[in-house]
Amino acid sequence: MGKTTLLMLSAGLHLYLGLRLLPALMDWPWMAMLLLLLLLTSAVSMPMALLGRRRVRSSRARIILAWTGMLSMGWFSSMFVLAMLRDALLLLLWMLATAVTGLHVDGLVAPSAWAVIALASFATAWGAWNARRTAPVVDVDVPIVGLPDALHGFTIAQITDLHVGTTIRAAYVGAVVDRVNRIGADMVAVTGDLVDGSVAELAAQVAPLSRLTSRHGTFFVTGNHEYYSGAAAWIVELRRLNMRVLLNEHVVLNHNGSELVVTGVTDHGAHHFDAAQRSDAHAALAGSPSAAAMRLLLAHQPRAAEQAAAAGFQLQLSGHTHGGQFWPWNLFVRLQQPFTAGLHRLHDLWIYTSRGTGYWGPPKRFGAPSEITRLRLVRT
Secondary structure (H helix, E strand, C coil), X not given: CCHHHHHHHHHHHHHHHHHHHHHHXXXXXXXXXXXXXXXXXXXXXXXXXXXXXXXXXXXXXXXXXXHHXXXXXXXXXXXXXXXXXXXXXXXXXXXXXXXXXXXXCHHHHHHHHHHHHHHHHHHHHHHHHHHHCCCCEEEEEEEECCCCHHHCCCEEEEXXXXXXXXCCCHHHHHHHHHHHHHHCCCEEEECCCCECCCHHHHHHHHHHHHHCCXXXXXXXXXXXXXXXXXXXXXXXXXXXXCEEECCCEEEEEEECCEEEXXXXXXXXXXXXXXXXXXXXXXXXXXXXXXXXXXXXXXXXXXXXXXXXXXXCCCEEEECCCHHHCECCHHHCHHHCCCCCCEEEEECCEEEEECCCCCCCCCCCCECCCXXXXXXXXEEC
């Protein structure tokens, strides 16, 4: 989509909000002027944050532009959805008023406009706080039939979907690393969508990940955003940061005398960027010891689960969905992915889908909080 088209689309959508809400605020001119200013700022900054960022030479200016545009996008999203719901409700009430004597709708026009603005602003402010705080640790026990005593209590710290870029920087990443290290996990799994930008742009911002510590090390699989950002260069860089990048391959961990196979597949859509990297759980597991007590798959997208179940894995760790990130989009994720968030079962396979440790686009999480996941294998 070109710059002109995007600007016109943004202008049209914001015009709708102005036409539907501003007339209801004419008795409060200060509020009408404030809303008009916010709508104009949002209409311009949203597309500029998407299209103009690379044309701005100053890194500070790029960050300011990104913050303004992304905060505006989060606010506009809630405003637009709530305004449409308001219009639908008012239309329904007006239709009822034609049939029910004494039902007056005009008195709801101004209060409902105020409600849209207040709710959207609250959701944006709360969502921004929720997104920018260091993700809390979520504890999940995964029951594995026949798990040997040596692997009972094996702990995996999972982080995913950090989306390091113009609003998520080294300080944010460092705080996540510190919290992960306090877990004292047996291994760390990073399940993709780590970056939104090139190695040249973001190497310094990702560098704190080299401090991740665990008994058996850190394992990484690619997400779709790695391919948007130059996967080949990022694979080299992440290996330099002491991560084991698993590209349709596995490693065997010996933990207290028992073998655990850690397998990683490339992103579900990797073959669109590199035909040699088509995601393949069967190939990744090939050659692994058949007598291994536990087979773990790292796959960025939950929809790898069908293939994982057929290949004989017991547990799959995924991300990608962000749990929907914020209402109402969390209601639609399940149309694209079979598992939105949490622990689920498919045949003999457990799938855990993390809501993500960062965020993408607007710094906003509302109804889908971020997480660092501490998974513990338990015998059953």
